[in-house]
Amino acid sequence: MGDLRLGPLLRYADGSAATVWVEAGGPCAAEVRCADGAGGTARTFQVAGHHYALVEVAGLTQGAATPYEVFLDGTRVWPLPDSPFPPSVIRTPAEDGEVRVAFGSCRWAAPAADEQDPVGPDALDTLAARIAADPEGERPDVLLLLGDQVYADEVSDATRRWLAGRRDLAEPPGAEVADYEEYTHLYYESWLDPEVRWLLSTVPSCMIFDDHDVIDDWNTSAAWLDDMRATGWWRERLLSGLMSYWVHQHLGNLPPAELAADPVYAAVRGSADGTDALRAFAAEADADAASVRWSYRRDFGRVRLLMVDSRAARVLDEQRRSMLDPAEAEWLRAQALDGRGSYDHLLLGTSLPWLLPHLIHDVEGWNAALCRGERGARWARLGEKVRRAADLEHWAAFPASFDALAALIAEVGTGPEAPATVCVLSGDVHHAYVAEPAWPGAAPDAHVVQLTCSPVHNSVPLSIRLGFRFGWSGPARALGRWFARHGRLARPAVRWRRDGGPWFGNQLMTLTLRGRSARLRLEKAARGDGTTVLRTVTETKLS
Numbered sequence: 397m398g399d400l401r402l403g404p405l406l407r408y409a410d411g412s413a414a415t416v417w418v419e420a421g422g423p424c425a426a427e428v429r430c431a432d433g434a435g436g437t438a439r440t441f442q443v444a445g446h447h448y449a450l451v452e453v454a455g456l457t458q459g460a461a462t463p464y465e466v467f468l469d470g471t472r473v474w475p476l477p478d479s480p481f482p483p484s485v486i487r488t489p490a491e492d493g494e495v496r497v498a499f500g501s502c503r504w505a506a507p508a509a510d511e512q513d514p515v516g517p518d519a520l521d522t523l524a525a526r527i528a529a530d531p532e533g534e535r536p537d538v539l540l541l542l543g544d545q546v547y548a549d550e551v552s553d554a555t556r557r558w559l560a561g562r563r564d565l566a567e568p569p570g571a572e573v574a575d576y577e578e579y580t581h582l583y584y585e586s587w588l589d590p591e592v593r594w595l596l597s598t599v600p601s602c603m604i605f606d607d608h609d610v611i612d613d614w615n616t617s618a619a620w621l622d623d624m625r626a627t628g629w630w631r632e633r634l635l636s637g638l639m640s641y642w643v644h645q646h647l648g649n650l651p652p653a654e655l656a657a658d659p660v661y662a663a664v665r666g667s668a669d670g671t672d673a674l675r676a677f678a679a680e681a682d683a684d685a686a687s688v689r690w691s692y693r694r695d696f697g698r699v700r701l702l703m704v705d706s707r708a709a710r711v712l713d714e715q716r717r718s719m720l721d722p723a724e725a726e727w728l729r730a731q732a733l734d735g736r737g738s739y740d741h742l743l744l745g746t747s748l749p750w751l752l753p754h755l756i757h758d759v760e761g762w763n764a765a766l767c768r769g770e771r772g773a774r775w776a777r778l779g780e781k782v783r784r785a786a787d788l789e790h791w792a793a794f795p796a797s798f799d800a801l802a803a804l805i806a807e808v809g810t811g812p813e814a815p816a817t818v819c820v821l822s823g824d825v826h827h828a829y830v831a832e833p834a835w836p837g838a839a840p841d842a843h844v845v846q847l848t849c850s851p852v853h854n855s856v857p858l859s860i861r862l863g864f865r866f867g868w869s870g871p872a873r874a875l876g877r878w879f880a881r882h883g884r885l886a887r888p889a890v891r892w893r894r895d896g897g898p899w900f901g902n903q904l905m906t907l908t909l910r911g912r913s914a915r916l917r918l919e920k921a922a923r924g925d926g927t928t929v930l931r932t933v934t935e936t937k938l939s
Contacts, residue, residue, distance in 0.1 A: 398422030398440075398447055400473035402587055404466050406486060407450075407648025408694075409538075409600040411458035414486050415655075417648050420447045420468050427467040428453050430486065434462065441665045443643055443674055444576040452652050459490035474597070481590075482531040484597040489537060494910040495699045498523070499540035500903065501606065501747060501823020502851035505552060505586040517921040517928035518853035519902045524595035526930060536906065538696065539599050540703075542823040542850075543606025543747030545645065546582040548573040548637060550608065555585060568629045572611075575632055579640035602694060603645040604703050606747035606824060610637040616789045617767065618712040619780050631682070638678040638708075649692050649703070685709055686721045693731045695739070699909050700815075702731050703745040706791075714768040719797035729804055737813035740912045742842075748790045749822040750801055751831040751846035751892045753867030758876030760792035762883035770884055790824075795885070802889040806835055809842030816912035816939040817843045821905075823850035827864050828905065828918055829897030830936075833890040843939045846892070847916065849905040856900045864898045899933055907938075914938040 398421030408415040416428050420440050426449035427437045434455035440447040456462065463483035466474035475483060489495065506518040527535045549572045551559065556571045558581060565571050573579055587593055607614040611633065615621060624630040647661065655661055660677045664670030681688040690705040704720070711718040720728065732742060744750075752760070763786075765771070766779030782788065791798045809818050818840070831846040866872050901920040908915045915937050919930035 398424050398468060400466065400468060401446075402584060403593075403597070404428075404474055404484070405587070405596045405648060406484070406598060406600050408651055409486060409488060410651070411488050411491065412454070412456050413652055414453040414456060414488070414600070415648060415652065416451045416453060416464070416466070417644075418449050418451070418466060418468075420449065423447055424469040426451050427470075428464050429467060430456070430462045430464045432457060432460070432462040434486075435464075439665075441667075442669045442671070443639065443664065444580075444671050446580060446643075448643055450647050450655070452655075453486065456486060456488045458488050459493065461485045461487040479594075481528050481594040484594065485531075487537070489697055492697050494908065495696045496534070496537045497540060497696075497699070497701075497743065497907045497909065498536035498538075498904050499542055499745075499821050499823075499847075499907075500849045500852040500905065501542035502544040502608075502826060503541075503586065503853045504547060504550075504855075505582075506589050506592075506853060507552075515853060515855045516902050517923055518589075518592075519904045519919075519921040519930065520595060520852055521589065521591040522921040522928045522930050523904060524591035525928065527598070528591075528594065536599055538694075539595075539601045540701070540745055540821060541601060541603045541852075542745060542821060543604055544608040544823070545603060545605070546579070546586055547608045548579065548582065548633070549611045551582070552585065555581060568627060569633060573633065573636070574629060576636040576639055579636050583640070583644050602649055602701065602703060602745070604649075604690070604705065604745060604747055605641050605645065605707060607707060609641060610634060610707075613784055613787060613789065614707055615710050615712065616787075617780060617783060618714065620784060621712060634682055635675060635678040638681055639674050642674060642677070646690060649694075651694070654692075681708065686723050689724065689727065691724060691727065698738070698740040698911075699743065700731075700739040700741070701743045701745060702728060704728060706746045706748045710794075717764065717768065717794055717796070719791055719794040725797075725800065732804060732808045736808065740816050741909050741914060742808060742815045742818045743907075744805075744818065744820045746791075746820065746822055748824050749846060749848045750791045750798065750820045751833060752790055752792055752825075753864060753872065753894075755867045755872035755876040755879075756790075757792040757888070758879045758885070759786075760788045760790060761795050761885045761888075762879035763788045764793050764795060765883035765885060771882075795888070799889040802833065802835070805833075805844055806840050809840030809844055810838075811841065814841040817845070817914045819907065819914075819938070820844075820846045822846065822848045824848075825864070826850050826854060826856050826860050826900075827897065828899040828903055829868075830895040830916070831892050832895050833892040835890050843914075845895070845938060847905055847907075849903060849918065851902060852904065853902050861898075861900050868894050868898065896934055896936070903933070904930070912939060
């Protein structure tokens with residue numbers, strides 16, 4: 397039997413079933429026992445010397461909450477002895493009931509409780525404390541973590557010291573993560589935080605990677621990828637990043653029926669050691685991004701979530717540059733149109749914002765034009781340098797994909813079967829804002845908004861604050877038009893305006909969806925009276 401190394405994480409939950417993820421200290425049977433008699437058991441599988449299980453819990457009652465415990469080979473390991481937190485519970489949604497969705501991105505692991513936190517209180521820690529203080533009060537039905545759950549390229553001082561004990565940091569990749577074992581350390585550091593550990597054990601979560609889960613600017617361009625593949629350390633870093641993401645984040649995103657049909661999951665579970673099978677999968681994903689789909693769909697009653705991979709599914713050829721490869725784009729369209737009329741709200745999760753401050757949008761489009769040769773080879777070389785230095789890689793840097801997403805949203809949002817809202821949920825840019833697009837001619841019937849919320853726990857330097865405030869300003873918009881003219885850019889498919897923000901700090905947004913109504917609340921973690929609280933910054937009705 398092994399001890400409980402990490403978890404439990406409550407991942408999937410519907411009206412009758414759930415999945416709970418754990419890492420054990422050795423091979424064993426992992427079991428979840430619920431107070432109402434529901435439960436499930438799974439044998440651990442092995443990857444790189446670590447032992448994991450994803451337990452499917454069956455027999456749950458719709459619209460109910462039941463405490464649960466975790467056992468490894470019959471020994472109770474959760475809740476922890478002398479835990480200060482309430483029991484972890486599985487709450488199943490009521491049919492066509494209210495759905496509360498909290499979301500954010502970009503989380504550095506919080507320091508130990510006795511250490512000063514240089515970037516301020518952690519929004520997830522603060523959310524956990526609020527729920528723990530009032531277990532029967534308001535809580536999210538699902539938590540969406542929209543990228544940069546771990547930082548492979550920006551490690552803490554404690555992790556740097558741990559890395560230095562393993563290898564010479566003078567050798568590449570230096571004080572960054574190099575292999576699978578080092579990735580597991582990042583997850584321990586982040587998810588063993590007591591408040592976050594309890595929060596993730598009792599609130600279902602959906603996740604998607606962004607660049608720092610692997611490396612800053614991941615897949616920003618074909619030239620960037622060529623440079624990375626020419627190094628001696630990149631392949632191991634990427635394969636380890638994809639393998640650890642699959643284990644720690646991706647598996648729990650999937651409903652039980654999809655897990656049962658997943659050949660990679662079957663191969664890993666069916667082997668005494670699944671490392672080779674998972675490594676082969678990651679290698680195939682590196683060689684052919686279209687061979688793998690990290691995007692997924694989740695339905696919460698009459699709320700549909702489409703979580704979109706806006707990192708690994710890119711087409712990087714400058715003449716065919718696209719945020720999504722053709723198969724991925726077709727999958728997104730099919731899922732958005734499937735059963736239209738059966739959902740009241742469509743949530744499009746993408747780590748990178750679709751609508752940006754106007755100046756940044758125009759600069760990214762200008763840069764993409766230069767890099768594809770619109771102004772000649774000299775400008776193209778300059779464009780590539782600027783692209784990497786300024787992180788010009790959002791939807792605006794893929795103009796055809798930007799317009800295609802606008803067209804899909806208009807199609808989904810128009811007509812008698814249109815949902816009440818289409819909300820694009822994003823993070824990445826270390827501030828929060830609300831933006832609303834407008835189409836030329838007839839507008840969609842749905843209320844369409846870009847909702848951006850970042851960071852959960854990270855630094856927000858003065859340069860970011862000043863830059864994004866200016867980016868939304870009138871003078872910045874005029875400057876952006878100059879860049880658009882120089883890049884010979886066509887007008888984007890939509891215009892948009894900022895309806896709220898920019899707001900800065902460690903923060904979370906929450907959507908409360910009931911019937912065809914939608915309300916948005918932004919809360920910021922703040923210190924007060926010897927504790928931390930989530931203070932409401934703004935609250936507004938969307939529909």
